[in-house]
Amino acid sequence: MRPLTEEETRVMFEKIAKYIGENLQLLVDRPDGTYCFRLHKDRVYYVSEKILKLAANISGDKLVSLGTCFGKFTKTHKFRLHITALDYLAPYAKYKVWIKPGAEQSFLYGNHVLKSGLGRITENTSQYQGVVVYSMADVPLSPLNLPRHIKEGEKLLLHHQEAN
């Protein structure tokens, strides 16, 4: 377990910023303590410092997970965000997409969502924008990228990111 290097931090923050923009700082400075990101076996974990202290006692090969896993770095050092990060991204999301109840179930089980399944969408969402998908009850479902330009009746390729 080690802190992230500069490069890794940059890559990760870029990715996260796609969804929550400048609110990134809020992730680190939280009222209930300082949180930090740690890298362990190519996965990025978001932990508070208290947990970090105890986790330091555990040898690296025996440590499996700590705090929340935000995502992982691929072999080519790209950062993939995991769904486990949803709880932290959702409150700060800049662009949101709501989907109708009918489409919600299908989306959760991995299918695409048609444009007709969209309930609401934040204005000015540009193409390829990272959004967080919500159900109509404002339950965050998934962060993902809007695939393409929204045209009437066109299929929106909204994949549900699975993690862990």
Added chain:
Amino acid sequence: MGRKLDPTKKEKRGPGRKARKQKGAETELAKFLPAGGDENSKRLSSRARKRAAKRRLGSAEAPETNKSPGAKPLPGKLPKGFCKPFGVSAGAVQTPGKKEASSLFNMARGKKRPAPTHSSAEEEEEDSEGDGVVNQEDLWGSEDSDADMIDDYGAGSNSEDEDEDDDEELLPIERAARKQKAQEAVAGDQWSEEETDEEEEEEQVSAESGPREDEESEGGLQINVDEEEPLLPPAGEVEQDILPEQGAPDLQCVHKRIQDIVGVLRDFGTQREEGRSRSEYLQRLRKDLATYYSYGDFLLGKLMDLFPLSELVEFLEANEVPRPITLRTNTLKTRRRDLAQALINRGVNLDPLGKWSKTGLVVYDSSVPIGATPEYLAGHYMLQGASSMLPVMALAPQEHERILDMCCAPGGKTSYIAQLMKNTGVILANDANAERLKSVVGNLHRLGVTNAIISHYDGRQFPKVVGGFDRVLLDAPCSGTGVISKDPAVKTNKDEKDILRCAHLQKELLLSAIDSVNASSKTGGYLVYCTCSIMVEENEWVVDYALKKRNVRLVPTGLDFGQEGFTRFRERRFHPTLRSTRRFYPHTHNMDGFFIAKFKKFSNSIPQSQTGNSATSTPTNPDLPNVNGQVTPKSESGSPSTKKAGQAKQRLQKQQHPKKSSFQKQNGISKGTDTELSTVSAVTKAQASSKLQDSSQPPETAAVVREPKEAGKLKQQSPKLQSSRKAAFRKQRAPPKTMDTDLPAAPSLSKTQATPKPEDRDQPFGNTTGAEKVKHQVAEQPFKKAAFQKRDGTPKGLKTPTVSSRSSSRPPPAKRRKSQSRGSLQPALTSVDG
């Protein structure tokens, strides 16, 4: 089950269409068949003989039931030879055998349920009995014309008439039955089961039913159902129902016999068969239970020890049926009310779990897969057995605590702990199985648990890796005898050594868990030990073992329901506080079998057992040279005699409890010394140190006076402290010296560590000796020592227990040591050697 005799569909009785027909047949046959044919057959039951006699007497129309000479033994199910008439009639069927069968069925409606099946089976088998006696008529007739018939017990026993008829018939029957009994005993027939299954073999059901009848009648209880006539096969008979040629044993018969035997055993004095011992009944019951419920013999034996018979059958029945699905609301994300609402909207039928749970829901049925709803994926609830919620409720974790869950997979209890703590504090979730750890990771992330660290250690390594937890939950791996409904393979694949192996592992884990708890925690100091097993070897025995080995005591679990644990079981006797543990059973609480015990640790020191420490002394010897190099110059000054004495004692002491000493090093020594030192003056310190030495290396300090004390009383350090204080005081000067001297002799490095504290003040050399002594102690536990040493980064006096033995020369000032020891202790505990 076969066709049940339906009382409501009784065929018309009495001289009816069938009766007339049968009568005719009977009379016809009676003409042709030799009168004594029936009598000649040795298979004839007493009743059959009576009937034959009646027949011969010339009651043409008499609805006597004749047993065909070669009639196969009727299924003994029907008491009072009811079967026999059936069988006879069946065999004798000339006309519609089937009809007879059906009528037999009808007749038998009031009789035993299996009777019809048996009858039909018999009918099939002995279809061509020569005896054309149509019993149907008899049967019918018997009901109608009881006055005419004496025999026909079966008919007589039909519902309303049964009692009267029975009384009348019993007397003659009794006599006949007794005769039969004797005959049967010789024949050694099997009981009705074989009858039905293996007609060819058994024919003495009737005979057996005789004695059974007697029992029943004598008991005054006229049971319409098949009496347990031949409950026990005659002496010397082997199990017939498993003979291969018979095919599968008739489970119905077995089941019925089980019930019968249980009934007999319940009222053994009156209902037993003469000449049969209780153990015979029990043995029979055991075999039957094993057959019926598919248990292995070992496990069934254990269960029979554990439960009274009535409960046993209930328990076995409960294990055939799965427990209701329960789930636990994840209060981190939702409330139970909201969740229930959402699930009901999806089509799930559920209810709150009970008064004792605020987050549990029980699912009756569901139109959607309960493990795949969006709420599940969003982490709003966790599928968890009801009994798995109990240990966490007993543990009662508080916010901002440090909790260790030693065997956490798949993570249900861990997540419950986290939600009770509201994601504050830290949870260390550990499991030894890497595959199952993945499920832990998944579950914890799904449920939004952020304060957990998941690790992959063997639980027994625990205090070494990191200790000082406020609470520890140990859900030990067990034989799984409480969750047979989930895994039926347990019925057969567990035997003695499996249980003992589990018990051994559980004891080790429990001791490690106890050592990982910090007794001086402000809010905690508790440990919950639970298993999903009902075996005493894995539950009460393990708990009792821990009570003897460590400074813990049992406290009430806080669960107000559940059965109390045993304080004695067969030949074992447990500590009386075991009454505060709780057992749960599937048949009484409708949840998986479980056992929960809650400990409170009241001292961080490890009591030394009586077993000598000499074994451990040897490994520490190599360490001595390092320490001795520094110490020897000083120790040499000491008296050699004391040294030797000390050595001997040390060895003896070391044998006692390596673990203890190591533990002392980690916690006890520092703690013990801390407490002692902080509160007392130098003298006390010396005493404490000497006491410590005593505890760790009892005789080492050569406190001649103390040695005897130490030898036997290491377990209780506090009392020893009191007594040893005086002794220590006396030896204040002596011990340090002796310690020095002892050091070279005895490999009690740890002791040296301990002694330095008091010694520092007394003697500059004392530090080293004390350190050495402590190191000795450390050395005793090689692995623990290593941990210790690593932990002792700082060579402080009191911290010497944790300090590596190598750094022997540490002259920490006494005062500093005192305070530092306290403070250092905590960090020492928490810091982990990387």
